[in-house]
Amino acid sequence: MGVYGMLSDGIGSYGDEFRAGLNVCLHFLVLGIIAVGTGRPFLFPSLGPSAYLLATGEQPREEGAYHVIGGHAVAVAAGMLAYALFGREASAYIAFDAPDPRFSEDLIALAASSTTAMVGTTIVMLITRTNHPAACATTLIIALGLMGGIADAIVILLAVTVLVFFHETFLLPLARYYGFNPDEARE
Numbered sequence: 001m002g003v004y005g006m007l008s009d010g011i012g013s014y015g016d017e018f019r020a021g022l023n024v025c026l027h028f029l030v031l032g033i034i035a036v037g038t039g040r041p042f043l044f045p046s047l048g049p050s051a052y053l054l055a056t057g058e059q060p061r062e063e064g065a066y067h068v069i070g071g072h073a074v075a076v077a078a079g080m081l082a083y084a085l086f087g088r089e090a091s092a093y094i095a096f097d098a099p100d101p102r103f104s105e106d107l108i109a110l111a112a113s114s115t116t117a118m119v120g121t122t123i124v125m126l127i128t129r130t131n132h133p134a135a136c137a138t139t140l141i142i143a144l145g146l147m148g149g150i151a152d153a154i155v156i157l158l159a160v161t162v163l164v165f166f167h168e169t170f171l172l173p174l175a176r177y178y179g180f181n182p183d184e185a186r187e
Contacts, residue, residue, distance in 0.1 A: 023055035023175055030166050031159060041147060042159040046072070046137030050160065053134065054167045065164045071125055071132025072160040076153045078120035079142025086112040091145035110144050117143035 028043070028051060035042035050068050090106035090113075101107055117139040125131055138156060141147050147156065 019175070020052075020056045023171060024051050026171055027051040027055060027163060027167060031163060034159075034162065040155045041152065042155060042162070044138075044141060044147060044156065044159070046075075046134050046141060047159060047163060049134035049137065050132070050163060053132075054163070055171075065168060067130055067132045068134075068164050069157075069160055070128060070130030071135035072138050073157060074124045074128065074130055075117075075121045075135035075139035076142060076156055078124060079117045079139040080148065080153060082113045082117035082120060082139075082143045083145065083148055086110075086116060087143065087145055087148075089145070093146065113145075114140055114143040 028047075031042045031047065034040075050072070054068070086109050088106065088109040090109050092110055095101055095104060095106040095110055098104060098106075118136060121136055121139040125135065142153070142156075
């Protein structure tokens with residue numbers, strides 16, 4: 001019985017939940033250290049669902065390296081293309097902060113950009129079988145002008161790759177050895 005296994009015996013039937021929480025904590029600890037050390041956005045909203053899928057083992061067809069990295073790569077490309085076509089250098093931060101944003105050119109542009117990005121991401125992920133729903137948040141982050149440009153695209157792809165690499169190379173073997181990998185995925 002691993003160290004965490006002994007701890008979870010006292011927790012009762014919630015051992016898997018705490019093991020998943022510890023697993024996610026370790027994923028984000030690494031990315032947080034990289035973000036603090038580089039000053040770059042290695043933490044962004046769509047990494048949460050990706051880390052959750054990796055840590056919990058839910059939806060196995062969506063959690064492997066091919067799906068996580070491939071899905072986010074598709075999302076980055078679709079988001080950047082859509083934003084280049086429609087985004088007009090607008091940002092949801094600024095557009096929604098306007099005194100009366102209704103029917104503004106920026107919001108129309110962002111709506112077109114985000115819709116185009118979602119359609120493109122969905123179609124290409126299905127064609128390439130890189131099904132990773134969390135990547136849909138990545139495409140929206142870019143299409144809404146919240147992150148963008150080549151530098152941010154590279155950071156997004158590096159962060160996702162680090163997340164998967166750290167999971168596959170270090171966390172998964174440690175989780176199995178020390179017993180903090182959830183026993184089974186949720187339905």
